[in-house]
Amino acid sequence: MAETLDEPTRVQKRNFFAALELDTRLLGMIGAFIVLCLVFNVLTDGRFLTPRNIFNLTIQTVSVAIMATGMVFVIVTRNIDLSVGSLLATCSAIMAMTQTLIMPQWLGLGLEHPAIAPVAILVGLLSGMIIGAFHGWLIGYLTIPAFIVTLGGLFVWRNVAWHLTGGQTIGPLDQNFQLFGGINGTLGETWSWVFGALAVVASLYGLMSARRAKVRHDFPVKPMWAELTIGGIITAAILGFIWTLNSYQIPTRRLERMFEARGEVMPEGFTTGYGLPISVLVLIVVAIVMTVVAQRTRLGRYIFAFGGNPEAAQLSGIRTRALTVRVFMIVGALCAISAVVASARQTFHSNDIGTLDELRVIAAAVIGGTALAGGVGTIYGAILGALIMQSLQSGMAMVGVDAPYQNIVVGIVLVLAVYIDILYRKRTGS
Amino acid sequence: MTEIDRTGTPLIEMRNMAKAFGGIRAVDDVTVNLFPGEVVGVLGHNGAGKSVLMKMLSGALPRDSGDIYVNGQLAEIDNPRDARNYQIETIYQYLALADNLDAASNLFLGRELVTPMGLVDDAQMEAETRKIMGRLTPNFRRFNTPVAGLSGGQRQSVAISRAVYFNAKILIMDEPTAALGVEETRMVAELIDELKKQGIGIFLIDHDIHQVKALCDRASVMKNGKLVGTVEVDKVTEDDLLGMIILGKKPEHLAA
Ligand SMILES: Nc1ncnc2c1ncn2[C@@H]1O[C@H](COP(=O)(O)OP(=O)(O)OP(=O)(O)O)[C@@H](O)[C@H]1O
Ligand SMILES: [Mg+2]
Numbered sequence A: 001m002a003e004t005l006d007e008p009t010r011v012q013k014r015n016f017f018a019a020l021e022l023d024t025r026l027l028g029m030i031g032a033f034i035v036l037c038l039v040f041n042v043l044t045d046g047r048f049l050t051p052r053n054i055f056n057l058t059i060q061t062v063s064v065a066i067m068a069t070g071m072v073f074v075i076v077t078r079n080i081d082l083s084v085g086s087l088l089a090t091c092s093a094i095m096a097m098t099q100t101l102i103m104p105q106w107l108g109l110g111l112e113h114p115a116i117a118p119v120a121i122l123v124g125l126l127s128g129m130i131i132g133a134f135h136g137w138l139i140g141y142l143t144i145p146a147f148i149v150t151l152g153g154l155f156v157w158r159n160v161a162w163h164l165t166g167g168q169t170i171g172p173l174d175q176n177f178q179l180f181g182g183i184n185g186t187l188g189e190t191w192s193w194v195f196g197a198l199a200v201v202a203s204l205y206g207l208m209s210a211r212r213a214k215v216r217h218d219f220p221v222k223p224m225w226a227e228l229t230i231g232g233i234i235t236a237a238i239l240g241f242i243w244t245l246n247s248y249q250i251p252t253r254r255l256e257r258m259f260e261a262r263g264e265v266m267p268e269g270f271t272t273g274y275g276l277p278i279s280v281l282v283l284i285v286v287a288i289v290m291t292v293v294a295q296r297t298r299l300g301r302y303i304f305a306f307g308g309n310p311e312a313a314q315l316s317g318i319r320t321r322a323l324t325v326r327v328f329m330i331v332g333a334l335c336a337i338s339a340v341v342a343s344a345r346q347t348f349h350s351n352d353i354g355t356l357d358e359l360r361v362i363a364a365a366v367i368g369g370t371a372l373a374g375g376v377g378t379i380y381g382a383i384l385g386a387l388i389m390q391s392l393q394s395g396m397a398m399v400g401v402d403a404p405y406q407n408i409v410v411g412i413v414l415v416l417a418v419y420i421d422i423l424y425r426k427r428t429g430s
Numbered sequence B: 001m002t003e004i005d006r007t008g009t010p011l012i013e014m015r016n017m018a019k020a021f022g023g024i025r026a027v028d029d030v031t032v033n034l035f036p037g038e039v040v041g042v043l044g045h046n047g048a049g050k051s052v053l054m055k056m057l058s059g060a061l062p063r064d065s066g067d068i069y070v071n072g073q074l075a076e077i078d079n080p081r082d083a084r085n086y087q088i089e090t091i092y093q094y095l096a097l098a099d100n101l102d103a104a105s106n107l108f109l110g111r112e113l114v115t116p117m118g119l120v121d122d123a124q125m126e127a128e129t130r131k132i133m134g135r136l137t138p139n140f141r142r143f144n145t146p147v148a149g150l151s152g153g154q155r156q157s158v159a160i161s162r163a164v165y166f167n168a169k170i171l172i173m174d175e176p177t178a179a180l181g182v183e184e185t186r187m188v189a190e191l192i193d194e195l196k197k198q199g200i201g202i203f204l205i206d207h208d209i210h211q212v213k214a215l216c217d218r219a220s221v222m223k224n225g226k227l228v229g230t231v232e233v234d235k236v237t238e239d240d241l242l243g244m245i246i247l248g249k250k251p252e253h254l255a256a
Helices: A002-020 A024-043 A051-076 A084-106 A116-140 A146-164 A175-181 A188-216 A224-247 A252-261 A278-296 A298-308 A310-315 A320-346 A357-367 A379-399 A403-428 B050-057 B080-085 B103-107 B122-136 B152-165 B182-197 B209-215 B238-247
Strands: B012-021 B024-034 B039-044 B065-070 B073-075 B088-091 B170-174 B201-205 B218-223 B226-232
Touching (some): A002 A224, A024 A379, A051 A084, A051 A278, A051 A298, A051 A320, A051 A357, A051 A379, A084 A116, A084 A146, A084 A320, A084 A357, A116 A175, A175 A278, A175 A320, A188 A224, A188 B122, A278 A298, A278 A320, A278 A379, A298 A310, A298 B103, A310 A320, A357 A379, A357 A403, B012 B050, B024 B039, B024 B201, B024 B218, B039 B209, B050 B065, B050 B170, B050 B201, B080 B088, B103 B122, B103 B152, B122 B152, B122 B182, B152 B182, B182 B201, B182 B209, B209 B238, B226 B238
Parallel strands (some): B039 B201, B039 B218
Antiparallel strands (some): B012 B065, B218 B226
C-alpha cells in the first residue's frame, strides 16, 4: 500500500526537476557544497557561515578559480597545464618590477603615479599571453606533449620569477594595484546593490531571450512556472550573496582612517559594509566571458569538437594547431589576471606566490566535472570546484585540523569526486 | 539508367595520383575521373588504397605526386578547407563526428551559422538541421543529445546531411551504408539518385557488388594501390567485377 502511494509522488518529483531542465550534475555539486558548509558551520559553532568568513572564502577562491576556467579549455582539448602556478609567479614578478622599479625609477614617474597600475597589469597580461602562446606553439606545432612542455614550464617560470626579482620580496605594491586584492578594494554597499540589481536584470533577460529564440523556431520550451522558478532562484542567490557581503561591517577604526584620508570626520555611529570585492567582480567577469566563449563562439565550439574527436575537427577544416596555441594563450592571460589578484591580496610579490596552484587548479577543474579524456567540462563547474576545495581547506583550518591532515583530506576528496563522477556518468549514460 | 555524357570536361580528374606510407605504396599512379551526374564506384579488396585515394581528393592526406583537376582547372587541394572551397564534401568511412557535440553542432562544424554579433546561432542551426535531417531520417528526434548516443545509422545520416546541406558538387562516400539498416540503405540509394539528377558527381566506395551494379554508372577497381581498370557497370557482370577485384584482371571482352 505504501508503495502504491509512494510511486506516483516519486514520479511527480522527478517530473518537477525534469521540467526545470537543470544540469543534475550541477545540482549534485551545489548540494555537496551546501552540505559541506552546513557541517562546518555546526563544527565551528556557527563561525563558518558568518558574513566575515564567507567574504574571506570568496576572496581566497578567486585566484585559483580564474585559472581553473582556463584549465577547463586545456583539459577539454585533451591537454594539461602543470605550469600555471609558476607562470603566475613570473607574471607577478614582472608586474611587481614594473610598478616598483621600472616605472617609478627608470621612467622617473615616482611611486603611486596613476598610470602605474594599468600599465603594470597590461604588461603582465601581455607576458602571460606570450608565454602561454609559446607553450601552445611547442605543443601544437612541434607536437611536444603538453605534459612535458608544461612540466618544463613549471621549473622554468618559477625560477625566471626568482631571477627577475633577484630572489627578493618586492613590495609594497602600488595602492591602486592593491584594489584588486580583495579586502583593500570593495564596491561598498550602494554599488554592490547596483551591481546585484544589474546582474539580476541581465540574468532574467538572458533567460527570456533564450526562451524567445526557442519559441521562434517552434522548439519545445519549459513550462512557464519552471522558467519563473529558475528566475526566482537566480534572483534570490544573487541578492542573497550581495546582502551577505554587505553585512560584513568595516571595523570602526578602519572607517575612521578612510574618512581621515579624505579629509573628513566620520559621523558618530556611522557603519557600513564592505560589499562586493573587486577581485570577485573580476572573477565574475572572467566567468561570463569564458562561458560565452565556451558556449557561443566558434572558438569554443572548436575547442569542444577537438576534445571530442581531434580527427573529426581537423577533417572539418578546423586549424587544430592554431587552436592549441589560442587555448594556452588564454590560460596565460588568466594566469596574469590571477597574478594581479594574488599579489595584490598579499600587497607584495614573494618568491613562493602561486606555489602548488597548478595542482589546486587542476583539482578544481576536475572536481567541477571536467573529464581528463577530453571533450567535457564547464566553466561554472570549475569555479564551483575551486570554491568547494577552498571551503574544505578553510573549514578544516577553522576546526583546527593541521595543514598536513588538510592535504590528506583534499587528496582523498579529489579522487572520490572523480569516482562519483564516473558512477554518475555510467548511470546517466552520458 | 540514363546515359552519362562523357564528352565534356570531367567534374573531377585525378591524374597519376601516388601516396606511399614508408615502404607501402598505398596508391600507385592512379588516374580516375568523374562526370556531372555520374556515380563512380571505387572498388577493391581491403587495403587496396580506396580510402587513401579519396582522402587525397578531400584534402585529408597530402599526396606524394599527381594532379587534381576540377572542371578542367588544376586545383590546389592541400587541406580539408581547400576541398570544401571546391564544393567537395566527404562522408568518411570512420564517421568523422565529434561524439560530445549534438547533431547540429556536428553538421555545421567549421561552418557555423552566426548571429550579427558573431556568436554561434544554435537555434538557427538546430532549425536547419531539423529540416535537412527530416528528409533522410523522418523519425529522428534527438537533436539535443551528443551524437555519441545515436545509432550508427543516425550518425551516418548526420554525416550525409552535412554533405547535402552545403551544396556539394562532388561527393565522396566511403562505405556510406556500412552501418545502416535496410530501410536507411534504401533511403541513401534514393538520395544518391536524387543527387545524380541535380548533376552532382559521386565517388562511392562500396564492397557490395550488387549495390554497385545498382547505383553506379562506372566502376574503378583498385588492387594493391594500382588501378586495375575502369568499366561501365552495365557492360560487365558481377563476376567480371569480382574477377577484377580478386585477380586484378580486366574482363577479356573489354581488355582490348
Ligand atoms: N595513415 C596511414 N598510415 C600508414 N599507412 C596507411 C595509412 N592509411 C592507410 N595506410 C595503408 O595504405 C593502404 C591502403 O589503405 P586504404 O585505407 O586506402 O585501404 P582501403 O582500400 O580503403 O581498404 P578498406 O576496404 O579496408 O577500407 C593500406 O595498406 C594501409 O595500411
Ligand atoms: Mg577504406
